[in-house]
Amino acid sequence: MRKNDPKEYPKTYLAQTGGSIKPAGEIIFDPALRQFPRAFRPAAPQFDSPEEKARWRQARWTVIGHLLRIVGESPCRDSLVLRGSLLLKTWLTGVAREPGDIDWVVRPVTAGITDPTATRMFDDLIRAAQNQRIISDIAILGDRIAVDDIWTYERVPGKRIVFPWRADGLPDGAVQMDFVFGEILHTAPSLMPIVIDGNAVSVWAATPEESLAWKLLWLETDGFPQGKDLYDAVLLAERTYLPWNLLHKVLSADDWFRSNGQNKELFELGDLEWDDFKREHPDIEGDAFHWQKRLRTALARTLAERDAASL
Numbered sequence: 001m002r003k004n005d006p007k008e009y010p011k012t013y014l015a016q017t018g019g020s021i022k023p024a025g026e027i028i029f030d031p032a033l034r035q036f037p038r039a040f041r042p043a044a045p046q047f048d049s050p051e052e053k054a055r056w057r058q059a060r061w062t063v064i065g066h067l068l069r070i071v072g073e074s075p076c077r078d079s080l081v082l083r084g085s086l087l088l089k090t091w092l093t094g095v096a097r098e099p100g101d102i103d104w105v106v107r108p109v110t111a112g113i114t115d116p117t118a119t120r121m122f123d124d125l126i127r128a129a130q131n132q133r134i135i136s137d138i139a140i141l142g143d144r145i146a147v148d149d150i151w152t153y154e155r156v157p158g159k160r161i162v163f164p165w166r167a168d169g170l171p172d173g174a175v176q177m178d179f180v181f182g183e184i185l186h187t188a189p190s191l192m193p194i195v196i197d198g199n200a201v202s203v204w205a206a207t208p209e210e211s212l213a214w215k216l217l218w219l220e221t222d223g224f225p226q227g228k229d230l231y232d233a234v235l236l237a238e239r240t241y242l243p244w245n246l247l248h249k250v251l252s253a254d255d256w257f258r259s260n261g262q263n264k265e266l267f268e269l270g271d272l273e274w275d276d277f278k279r280e281h282p283d284i285e286g287d288a289f290h291w292q293k294r295l296r297t298a299l300a301r302t303l304a305e306r307d308a309a310s311l
Helices: 011-017 050-072 085-091 116-131 208-221 227-237 244-252 255-261 274-280 288-298 300-309
Strands: 027-029 040-042 080-083 102-106 138-140 146-150 158-167 173-180 190-196 199-205
Touching (some): 011 158, 011 173, 027 274, 050 102, 050 116, 050 138, 080 208, 085 102, 085 208, 116 158, 227 274, 288 300
Antiparallel strands (some): 146 158, 158 173
C-alpha cells in the first residue's frame, strides 16, 4: 500500500471526514478499531467561540435523541440493552462527561454478529436514519453512514455504525452506535426513560453495578486501557456499591482474565491512554495517578469482600 492509503483507515473514520485522510482537527487512536493499520477516529471539531461549541453540542444531543427514538420505536428495542457513557450521563448529570457514543449489548447472548437477524437489524436502523429528517436545520447525511467491525482482537465482537450529521452554520459532526455480541448480562436490565430535549425514550438499560464491573474489566484486561474508562469507573464507584461476587463473575467470564489475571493485584493500572482523554476533556482535573488512587479508595469495600472471601 502507498503511504496514507485510505484503505488503511476505518470506513467510519472516512465517513466523518468526508473521505479525506486528513481531518480538519485532531485525530484520536481508538483501540476498538486496531485491526486497521490506522486505527483512528476524528476528535470533536475546534470552535470559534463558546457559543458555537454550545450550539454544536446541543445539535449533537438532538441527533442522539433522534437515534434513540429510532431504536425505541423499532422491533429491535427488546434485543438491545443500553450501556456506557450515555447511560452515565443520565445517572450522573452534573459530573459525567459528554457521551462519546451510544453503546448497546445485543440480546440474547447466543446472538451472532453474522446472523441474518443482526444484519436485518443494522439495515433497518440505517434505513430509518436515512429516511427521517430530524428537524429543519439538522439532518443525518444518509449517504455517508458507515459500518465497521470493532473489538476483533479483544473483548467481545461488535459492529460500529457512524451517523454523520450536518446543522446549519456549524461544523459537521457524527454520532456512533456500537453493538457488541456475546456479552453476558449478570444482572437484569430494566426499561429506563432517557430524556433528551424534553422528550423521553424508553430503552432497556444495564444496571449501574454491572456498568461499573464492565469498566473495571476493561481497565484490567484491555491492551490499551483508556482514560475515559478510568474516569467513568471512579464516578460510578464513588456512588455505587459493587458486590465482590458480581465483579468476580464479570472478571471470570473473560478468557484473558481467567488465564492471566486471577493472581494479580487488581487495579494497579500503570500506563493508559490518559493524554488522549485529556485532549478531549481538558476541563477534567488531575493526572492518571490521581484518578487511579480515587478508584482504589472507592473500591475499598469491594476489595475487602474479596479479601474476606479468600480467607
